[in-house]
Amino acid sequence: MSDNTSTLRGWLRAEVTTSPRHAALQRFYFGWLRLKGNPLALFGLSVLLFLIVVAILAPVIAPVGFNDQSLTRRLLPPSAEHWFGTDELGRDVFSRIVWGSRITLYISCLVAIIAAPVGLAVGTTAGYFGGWTDTVLMRVNDIFLSFPGLILALAFVAALGPGIENAVIAIALTAWPPIARLARAETLTVRSSDYIAAVRIQGASPARIILKHIVPMCIPSVVVRITLNMAGIILTAAGLGFLGLGAQPPLPEWGAMLSTGRQSMLQAWWLAAIPGLAILTTSLAFNLFGDGLRDVLDPRSE
Amino acid sequence: MTDSTPENAMISVRDLRVSFGSGAGLVHAVDGVSFNVQPGETYGLVGESGCGKSTILRALCGLNPNWSGDVTIGGEAMTPVRTRSFYRRVQMVFQDPYGSLHPRHTVNTTLTEPLKIHGIGDADERITRVLVQVGLGPAFRYRYPHQLSGGQRQRLAIARALILEPQVLLLDEPTSALDVSVQAEILNLLVDLRERLGLTCILVSHDLAVVAHMCDRLGVMNAGKMLEELPVTALEDDSPTHPYTRQLLAASLGYDRRLASTAVEDIEG
Numbered sequence: 001m002s003d004n005t006s007t008l009r010g011w012l013r014a015e016v017t018t019s020p021r022h023a024a025l026q027r028f029y030f031g032w033l034r035l036k037g038n039p040l041a042l043f044g045l046s047v048l049l050f051l052i053v054v055a056i057l058a059p060v061i062a063p064v065g066f067n068d069q070s071l072t073r074r075l076l077p078p079s080a081e082h083w084f085g086t087d088e089l090g091r092d093v094f095s096r097i098v099w100g101s102r103i104t105l106y107i108s109c110l111v112a113i114i115a116a117p118v119g120l121a122v123g124t125t126a127g128y129f130g131g132w133t134d135t136v137l138m139r140v141n142d143i144f145l146s147f148p149g150l151i152l153a154l155a156f157v158a159a160l161g162p163g164i165e166n167a168v169i170a171i172a173l174t175a176w177p178p179i180a181r182l183a184r185a186e187t188l189t190v191r192s193s194d195y196i197a198a199v200r201i202q203g204a205s206p207a208r209i210i211l212k213h214i215v216p217m218c219i220p221s222v223v224v225r226i227t228l229n230m231a232g233i234i235l236t237a238a239g240l241g242f243l244g245l246g247a248q249p250p251l252p253e254w255g256a257m258l259s260t261g262r263q264s265m266l267q268a269w270w271l272a273a274i275p276g277l278a279i280l281t282t283s284l285a286f287n288l289f290g291d292g293l294r295d296v297l298d299p300r301s302e
Numbered sequence: 303m304t305d306s307t308p309e310n311a312m313i314s315v316r317d318l319r320v321s322f323g324s325g326a327g328l329v330h331a332v333d334g335v336s337f338n339v340q341p342g343e344t345y346g347l348v349g350e351s352g353c354g355k356s357t358i359l360r361a362l363c364g365l366n367p368n369w370s371g372d373v374t375i376g377g378e379a380m381t382p383v384r385t386r387s388f389y390r391r392v393q394m395v396f397q398d399p400y401g402s403l404h405p406r407h408t409v410n411t412t413l414t415e416p417l418k419i420h421g422i423g424d425a426d427e428r429i430t431r432v433l434v435q436v437g438l439g440p441a442f443r444y445r446y447p448h449q450l451s452g453g454q455r456q457r458l459a460i461a462r463a464l465i466l467e468p469q470v471l472l473l474d475e476p477t478s479a480l481d482v483s484v485q486a487e488i489l490n491l492l493v494d495l496r497e498r499l500g501l502t503c504i505l506v507s508h509d510l511a512v513v514a515h516m517c518d519r520l521g522v523m524n525a526g527k528m529l530e531e532l533p534v535t536a537l538e539d540d541s542p543t544h545p546y547t548r549q550l551l552a553a554s555l556g557y558d559r560r561l562a563s564t565a566v567e568d569i570e571g
Contacts, residue, residue, distance in 0.1 A: 017444040023408050027446070194402035198462065201363050202416040203389035212415070216406045 031296045041292020047285035055101040064092050066099035066252040075268045085270040087261065093270060096252035097278055103164065103253045104282060107237045107246075110168045112226050115175035120222055122176070123183025124210050128191055138184065141177045149174035149232070150239050157245040164253075167246040171236050175229060182225055186218040220297035227290030231283030238279050254279050311338035311374070312470065312502040313345075313362070318371035320357050331357045332369070333526035341469075344496060344503040346513035346520035346534070348550065354526040355506045356397075359472045362504070363394045375470060390420060393463035394472040398479040399455035403447040409433075409458055410443045416466050428465060436461040437491060453484035457491065464495065471496070473505045477512060489515055510537060510554035522547045 070090035084093035126137040156170035240246035241255025261271030320332040367382035396402035477485040
């Protein structure tokens with residue numbers, strides 16, 4: 001074993017871990033090995049990584065700005081010069097798709113960052129305390145769940161006014177209830193276990209028990225859930241954009257592009273097809289990756 | 303027989319009652335149990351599954367606040383809600399080491415947590431010391447529970463209970479979930495630690511051999527009631543008087559066809 005520890009792989013596989021970081025990295029490494037065995041998940045992950053790279057390097061990749069118009073070159077079909085053709089104002093669709101990836105990632109990440117902690121907090125609190133706390137929190141949750149997501153988001157955007165930030169808030173409001181449900185269910189299975197009893201008789205406060213002992217048990221399923229939900233979030237964002245309540249023109253949001261492309265769909269198929277394909281690919285990638293992540297993170301598979 | 307007066311007892315339990323449910327579903331899991339445990343003594347609670355022995359432990363350590371009666375630990379009367387300092391004096395080892403360790407915490411995290419809760423410094427030194435005490439050694443410090451065997455897990459659970467340096471250790475069938483080959487190791491470790499650290503213990507078990515190995519006195523329970531208390535020597539010279547104790551004793555000697563058939567006749571009336 002000692003001759004193995006000199007290499008990185010040997011260090012990662014070492015039977016005796018020597019520091020908290022070593023233990024965490026080893027855990028991560030074994031998770032990666034498991035993910036690597038799942039080609040579909042790996043495909044999803046590479047599409048997502050590709051999307052992130054495209055979003056970061058948008059100024060380099062896009063041939064022109066997303067709002068550079070040339071009215072003489074309207075509605076040109078895909079060609080070597082304009083890979084995805086041009087739209088009704090003569091803007092390069094490829095450039096707009098590339099810039100649009102930023103908006104899509106911005107919306108979906110922000111929604112995840114807002115919805116996951118809120119859902120976790122509500123779900124674990126309700127599950128751990130039970131009784132009245134549980135009843136009140138879960139009935140509020142039920143109220144949110146009883147509306148279709150897009151309708152609720154529409155109502156909020158209508159009240160708050162259109163725009164990306166408001167779309168994010170509105171989508172986050174529709175995204176947290178399923179996560180709270182999930183976190184509560186996980187908490188219920190965990191809270192009566194002996195290891196929670198053990199920290200209780202060490203004198204830990206309820207807040208400490210929830211944050212340090214229950215939340216880590218819920219995080220894997222929440223991460224999986226939010227990854228799988230990401231597709232829905234992107235579709236809702238695109239839906240809001242399509243209805244003109246999300247990102248406002250001239251921002252190249254994919255849903256909004258799809259919506260304007262619809263008007264000239266019969267002469268210029270690429271105007272609707274290309275943004276639609278982008279939305280489809282991204283949500284499919286999130287779904288595939290989420291499925292693979294579930295196999296890796298499921299605590300019961302260890 | 304050891305003195306069993308309540309005056310100088312470490313743990314004194316008077317008329318303890320615990321019940322679950324309500325109305326027609328009301329169950330008296332513990333029904334008026336009384337006993338005393340002297341400092342440094344190990345007291346065994348014996349009985350079949352569901353007789354209420356683990357329920358007594360959970361009431362004593364504060365996990366179940368729904369009890370009535372008088373409980374004194376270390377001269378201090380207990381209320382259903384415990385102070386933080388109480389948990390430094392009384393700790394518990396659970397039955398199943400596969401369920402009592404947080405699956406996502408390393409050995410280090412598991413042992414640091416009680417120190418953080420009580421604001422105790424010198425974590426490094428304490429963790430190393432307690433790991434050596436339970437026979438694991440510092441090499442185990444950054445492993446996850448799934449990398450440990452059953453016996454190693456139970457050693458870790460004992461280490462977690464001991465790191466706060468308690469005076470009272472409650473043991474809830476600490477060996478029954480382990481392999482037979484490991485049971486003796488853990489028992490010897492517990493006996494050894496008890497002597498070195500001067501612990502007062504209550505051991506809950508349905509295994510008379512375990513109780514005979516560890517305890518000074520024992521109480522025999524059935525259906526939530528204490529049937530009799532006797533010194534552990536009584537098990538050896540075969541002097542228990544209560545028929546239920548004699549039945550337990552006979553059962554612990556192994557399977558006996560003749561005895562089993564009479565027991566079946568007894569049950570069938």
